[in-house]
Amino acid sequence: MKIIFLGSGGGRFATISQKRMTGGFRIDDFGGKNYQVDPGPGALVRSYQFGVNPTKIDGVFISHSHTDHYNDAEILIEAMTRGMTKNNGIIMGSQSVFEKVQRWGPAISSYHKSNSKNLILTPNKIARFPSFTIKGTETRHGDPTGVGFQIENNGFKISYTADTEYFDELPKYHKNADILIGSVLRPGPRSIRGHMCTDNFIDIVEQVKPSLAIMTHFGFKMIAANPVEEAIRVSKKTGVRTLAAFDGMKVDINEKYPERSKMIRLKDRFANRIKQEDVYSLNFESKPNKKRNNKKNNYDN
Numbered sequence: 001m002k003i004i005f006l007g008s009g010g011g012r013f014a015t016i017s018q019k020r021m022t023g024g025f026r027i028d029d030f031g032g033k034n035y036q037v038d039p040g041p042g043a044l045v046r047s048y049q050f051g052v053n054p055t056k057i058d059g060v061f062i063s064h065s066h067t068d069h070y071n072d073a074e075i076l077i078e079a080m081t082r083g084m085t086k087n088n089g090i091i092m093g094s095q096s097v098f099e100k101v102q103r104w105g106p107a108i109s110s111y112h113k114s115n116s117k118n119l120i121l122t123p124n125k126i127a128r129f130p131s132f133t134i135k136g137t138e139t140r141h142g143d144p145t146g147v148g149f150q151i152e153n154n155g156f157k158i159s160y161t162a163d164t165e166y167f168d169e170l171p172k173y174h175k176n177a178d179i180l181i182g183s184v185l186r187p188g189p190r191s192i193r194g195h196m197c198t199d200n201f202i203d204i205v206e207q208v209k210p211s212l213a214i215m216t217h218f219g220f221k222m223i224a225a226n227p228v229e230e231a232i233r234v235s236k237k238t239g240v241r242t243l244a245a246f247d248g249m250k251v252d253i254n255e256k257y258p259e260r261s262k263m264i265r266l267k268d269r270f271a272n273r274i275k276q277e278d279v280y281s282l283n284f285e286s287k288p289n290k291k292r293n294n295k296k297n298n299y300d301n
Contacts, residue, residue, distance in 0.1 A: 006042070007040060008217070054080075066143060087115050091119070157178050210258075252264065
């Protein structure tokens, strides 16, 4: 089993700037299946960048209808269904992913819903499939239908908080998680409405007591504060090994002893890919067209 982070950034400004990538993460070989979680902007491209095949997914989970969580969902669904030519996989997520709810959604079209099973998750709703069981977990965020999850196979549980502020009942939804993945936007005690800070994550980790905790979805202030230092603080305070996700991080999960799971930096296949002599290809030409370049470029208007 592997968890692969195609991005570790989140929030509108980290997303717009790509200060950290925003492709979400994958859970691979979970009961023999692969799942893409919250495929924000860049999920498709980052898959290729880090050597992960986007056609080898069996499910897409979208926690809510904010762009940094759903932007690449439709193209990942097309990858899962071989360009919408096959019935395959499952799409899971909040009500707003599938339907318009007040100002939110739908995040995916009727066309993209048509070749896969559809599962609207709500807090404490449990759905059972041959390879996994999934339970919706409550969030308190801008999208009122937003949802996290706890996914289980053969007694092994992975919980994902998704975007949420901390509230007293939150740890109960993630009880008995072997691995807890939390969206932690800000460092220290500086939470904002709808999001957790490091101190909030300490509170949930102390109560859930997972074998391994992972922080992700970092905003500008968290990035500036150094997520690794914040994760070390969580580890020291709770006694639970805590990782700070980074772009291209793979965690090889030790299912018997999750705290011993191995963290690996995936090779960046795009590094040094564009050379000076390749610049013309960015304009979709193999060489400059002098005749065309003499004409006024409409995009300068």
